[in-house]
Amino acid sequence: MADATRLTTVDTVTEAGSWLFTVRDAYGEPDEAILVPCDDDVEAWINRCPHEAQRLDVGRGAAIRDGEIICPRHGSTFDSCAGTCDNGEAEGTRLVPVDVTVEDDEIYLTDRAVTFDHEGGIEASEDDDDDVPSSTSHIGF
Numbered sequence: 001m002a003d004a005t006r007l008t009t010v011d012t013v014t015e016a017g018s019w020l021f022t023v024r025d026a027y028g029e030p031d032e033a034i035l036v037p038c039d040d041d042v043e044a045w046i047n048r049c050p051h052e053a054q055r056l057d058v059g060r061g062a063a064i065r066d067g068e069i070i071c072p073r074h075g076s077t078f079d080s081c082a083g084t085c086d087n088g089e090a091e092g093t094r095l096v097p098v099d100v101t102v103e104d105d106e107i108y109l110t111d112r113a114v115t116f117d118h119e120g121g122i123e124a125s126e127d128d129d130d131d132v133p134s135s136t137s138h139i140g141f
Ligand code: FES
Pocket: 049, 050, 051, 052, 053, 054, 071, 072, 073, 074, 075, 076, 088, 089, 090
């Protein structure tokens, strides 16, 4: 996969629960995205609840239960495979998808609208020397 950026492995996402990374759009503006398990595969979504722009993963891993990503602000849940929400404040919305491709357990960013910047949240690159929790940790239920 010559023109795609390798992100991590499916095993890493499955074991950690989620994987936070930062991308940049065509104007160089940063945004956060998360990889989450979806059945035996993975999906990627912009790390933002459509209701009030709450980060789903605030740097400690996204909260996921029974295949649903839980918004930490008002508790709406999103299908990790479809990105859709049918409950709570965010009912009727959908997370913004980020295109990724899996090949031999390796996950590649294939979304032409963004480029990979770094692993972790937007602030992570400035806090590399601090004791910032790893993006691969997660909250389980
Ligand atoms: S900000 Fe996510 S449900 Fe309100």
